Amino acid sequence: MRRAVHTLLFRLYALKILDCKQERTGQWKKRKGAAAGSGDTRAKPPVVDAACDRSWDDRTNMKEGITMKRSVIFFSCLFILASIIIIADTANAQPFKPVPQPKVTFKKPIADLAVSNVKITPENPRAQKDMITIEVTVKNTGNGALPKVCSLAMNLINQDTKPDYHHQIIPWYTNNIPQLSPGAEVKISKTITIPYPGRYKLSMVIITEGLQAGDEKPGNNKHTVYFQAAVPPERSDLILDNVSLDQEGRIVLRMHNAGAGIPDQDFNTSYVRVKIDNTLQKNIYFKEIDPNGILKRGQGAPWGGTTTYLNFTWPNTGYNAIKLEPGHAYIVEVILDYNSRISDKNGTNNKKTVTLTCNP
Numbered sequence: 001m002r003r004a005v006h007t008l009l010f011r012l013y014a015l016k017i018l019d020c021k022q023e024r025t026g027q028w029k030k031r032k033g034a035a036a037g038s039g040d041t042r043a044k045p046p047v048v049d050a051a052c053d054r055s056w057d058d059r060t061n062m063k064e065g066i067t068m069k070r071s072v073i074f075f076s077c078l079f080i081l082a083s084i085i086i087i088a089d090t091a092n093a094q095p096f097k098p099v100p101q102p103k104v105t106f107k108k109p110i111a112d113l114a115v116s117n118v119k120i121t122p123e124n125p126r127a128q129k130d131m132i133t134i135e136v137t138v139k140n141t142g143n144g145a146l147p148k149v150c151s152l153a154m155n156l157i158n159q160d161t162k163p164d165y166h167h168q169i170i171p172w173y174t175n176n177i178p179q180l181s182p183g184a185e186v187k188i189s190k191t192i193t194i195p196y197p198g199r200y201k202l203s204m205v206i207i208t209e210g211l212q213a214g215d216e217k218p219g220n221n222k223h224t225v226y227f228q229a230a231v232p233p234e235r236s237d238l239i240l241d242n243v244s245l246d247q248e249g250r251i252v253l254r255m256h257n258a259g260a261g262i263p264d265q266d267f268n269t270s271y272v273r274v275k276i277d278n279t280l281q282k283n284i285y286f287k288e289i290d291p292n293g294i295l296k297r298g299q300g301a302p303w304g305g306t307t308t309y310l311n312f313t314w315p316n317t318g319y320n321a322i323k324l325e326p327g328h329a330y331i332v333e334v335i336l337d338y339n340s341r342i343s344d345k346n347g348t349n350n351k352k353t354v355t356l357t358c359n360p
Contacts, residue, residue, distance in 0.1 A: 109144030111216050113177065113206045115223035116141075116185065120202075122265075127197040128232040129343055134169070135189040136204055140180035147215055150177040151207040152188050159226075161198030172207055197231045234260035235343045236298055238336045238350040241309065249324045249358040251314040253334060256307055259345050261298040270341035274314060274322060275333040282320045283338065324358040332356050 117137040125132045136154070140146055153172045158165035169190050170176070176188050194200070206221040237259030244252050251274060262270075268287045275281040286295065294310045316323045324330055336350035344350060 108214055109182075110142045110214060111140050111144045111146040111180070111182075111211075112142030112220070113146065113150060113180070113208065113216060114139055114141050114220040115204055115206070118202070118204070118223065118225050120225075120227055125194065125227070125229050126232050127194045127229045129193075131191050131193060133189055133191045134202065135187055137185055137187050138177055138180075138206065139185035140182055142217065143182050144215075145182060146177075146180045147212075148210060149175045149179060150211075152176055153205045153207060154190065155203045155205075156192075156194075157201045157203070158196055159199045159201055162196040165196055167192070172205075177206070194229045197229050199226060199228055201226055233263050233266070233343050235345045236260050236262050237345040238295065238342065240334060240336050240350050240352050243332060243334050243352050243354045243356070245324070245356050245358060246313060248316070249326065250316050251322060251324075251332060251334075251356070253312045253314070254309055255295065255312075255336060255350075256309045257295045257298045258307070259298055262296045262342050264296075266341045266343070267293075267296045269339070270337045271339060273335050273338035276322060276324075277331050278333075280322065282314075282322055284314075284320050286337075324356070326358050329355055329357040 115136060116139040117135075119133075119135040119137075121133045121135070122130055134154070136152060138152055151172060151174050152170060153174070154168075154170040156167040156169055157163075169192060170188070177186055180186065202225045204223045208216045208218065208221065236257050238255065238257055240253065240255050242252075242254040244254075246252050253272070268285070271283045271285045272289060273281060273283050289312045290296065290310055294308050297308075299307065315321050331353065332355070333353040334351060337344060
């Protein structure tokens with residue numbers, strides 16, 4: 001429709017221009033012819049008298065009036081058509097909708113404490129036996145610094161073999177979490193022993209009481225892990241039978257295991273300590289003293305009730321050497337499994353204190 005109106009306006013305007021040109025051309029030819037007949041160089045025909053002159057002026061004015069009327073009619077039509085175009089465009093136009101502008105908000109930096117890691121050592125702990133180390137890593141995962149110190153509480157519950165067992169490993173309100181900056185972390189550890197085998201639930205709670213709303217996100221302040229405590233190993237019975245000196249003045253130990261076998265993880269980490277005159281002391285691991293595992297096997301099947309002894313001569317050279325001077329008496333104290341890694345029935349028969357005199 002808009003294109004049709006534009007075409008109509010253009011044609012009307014062209015016809016108007018053509019009409020005006022034709023009218024002016026005809027008047028000019030008439031005036032030129034009249035002037036040529038009279039010899040007058042002007043376009044106006046020669047004046048015969050006043051009446052004729054007025055008649056000529058009236059005709060000219062009448063033509064100019066007609067031309068003026070045509071112009072008025074033309075431009076009126078032009079105005080009407082332009083108005084129609086504007087109204088049509090307005091009717092078809094979509095209502096103005098302001099483009100929403102994104103709101104720029106400045107959020108306050110917020111701290112966000114979370115338990116990022118829990119490490120239990122050893123991975124497969126044994127009840128009544130292993131010293132269990134629980135290491136908890138607390139991290140500030142937010143973009144703001146922690147405005148005050150907080151606390152981590154830790155609780156342990158047996159879920160099957162002894163459901164009434166409850167151990168508050170770390171109590172509430174210990175203030176063990178410092179004011180952490182964004183991305184900083186703190187490691188909190190505790191070492192315990194477990195009296196019963198079974199499945200355990202370890203619960204941790206980050207206590208942020210006292211912080212204002214917006215200082216910390218409380219959604220991840222709780223963390224829970226589960227682990228299994230194995231049945232403790234059967235007890236062995238290490239016995240230190242004798243402590244003496246050989247002909248070269250070296251200390252000789254005679255020992256045996258009258259109980260159950262010793263697990264590798266305990267045997268390989270246990271050591272023997274020898275102390276001389278309460279001053280010099282040296283340690284050697286059982287895995288070096290007994291590389292063939294005589295003590296590790298114990299007295300159970302398939303070896304029956306036969307007692308197998310182990311004799312070990314303490315070195316007098318090297319890092320762990322003990323060298324006694326001739327003619328001197330020494331107080332020698334020997335303790336098997338000094339670091340208590342082996343489950344032993346009787347801890348009194350695995351140590352001796354004797355006085356030895358070196359007389360090569």
